[in-house]
Amino acid sequence: MSIRAWVNALRDAIRSITHSTLMSVASTASVAVSLLVLAVMLLLALNLEYMAASVESQVEVRAYICAPYADEPVCKKQEPTAEQKQVLVNQIAALPGVAKATYVSKEQALNELKKLYPEDSAIMEGYEGAENPLFDSVLIQVKDATQIKPVAEAVQPMKGIRKVNWGQDWVDKLTTVTHAVRLTGIGLVLLLVVATVLTISNTIRLAVFARRREIAIMKLVGATDWYIRRPFMLEGIILGLVGSGVALGGVAFGYAKVEAYVRTAVFPIIPAQELMPGLTVSLLLLGTALGAIGSIVSVRKFLKV
């Protein structure tokens, strides 16, 4: 295949795109919207997974110790003695899967709270000493995330333990959401992909129709199907590429905004520079593929002479 033939095909493709501006814009927009939704869904799912993973890795188990003002029946309105508390800490530390068990008194807990919310420290002054509503607790660090559940379940029945808190419900919720996002994402994207292929194939069909005489003559003088198909393929690919470019721009802009916003909210989010290269390549490839498929669909019929 000569370079000239490609140049001719490209010229024909561009001529056709500029000739039917409205349809070209519609196709491009369709590609852009589909890919944008695809990208948003993908980014959402990836980030939720990332979040779940980082929550899970940070999860610590906190076992609260009974106090007279605890409502749980297991406590029987009693508080273990300092010695009993020490025994409890040692017992927990000896459990398999536990890396470290630290005793945190309710005074320490209040101080941590003050540090976390300095603007409210004045209010918290009122809860010093005997007024402290918090509980003594044991902060348990596990060796790895899979140990969280067994450790929590082993600590729960220990005497003097009010309740055990751990991030599992958080992680579960995140996983459920990730699942839902992934499912709706896949459904939505499939629908949009079909719609996009149809829009592009319609645009190309118009282009083919406008040139049907030319195509008939080409066939008669012995042009191969590939020669005839080439400009239309190129047209589809250009529409797909431009569409994916628009989608990419939108995603890059939007993600930067979200990243800047979320950063300040101390949420874990995947940095843009880690995501963008892969996303760029896959969106451009997808756009090209959608364009090519759309045009093949519509040219095929007209080639039957």
Added chain:
Amino acid sequence: MIQLVNVSKTYPGAPAPSLNGVNLRVERGEFVFIVGPSGAGKSSLMKMLYREELPSSGKVMIDGKDISRLRDKDVPYLRRGLGVIFQDFKLLQERTVFDNVAFALECTEVPRREILRRVPASLELVGLRHKAHSTANQLSGGEQQRVSVARALVRNPVLIIADEPTGNLDPDNSWAIMKLLSDINKMGATVVVATHAKEIVNEMRKRVVAIEKGKVVRDEERGTYGYEY
């Protein structure tokens, strides 16, 4: 050059076959008129020759090859060796004469230098070199048909197939086109012309094959048209 063996063609839904057991042999370098009333099967026969249509049964041999058994992807290469001319010229109206002729070479990926050499030569042959830069729709019918002849010629085909090439032309232009085809024949190409041009057929005295109701009913060397219309 051409050999039709027992070729029949029935279109789906048609009450009678368009071609019914046609046998025909055309030697290399012959000039043949195909005549017959409208609907007799002339066009079907012509379409078999450049594989626009496939026979329902029988063999269509060109250069010893059965083209009815050609794979679809090999059809373009068959057509590159043929020159086909139509009643309605089939030109790209908004393109120039030069482009129309060059088109046949371009879309079979002939190098540019070759195109620039061959197109003017072909236009010279049909006497339209001076109109190379006019667009097709600026030309008269006769001139347009000459462009389509130039397009058929530009690849030096061994076989020219003309399906009622003078159907839309006045007598003078018809004569000019037929003379042109005859000249091309003298230069060595085999020419098959389906036509209703009674006077020309009678005057030229070439081989005449008459078709009626899908059958060859007459085949004469130096024949005449033989119909009143």
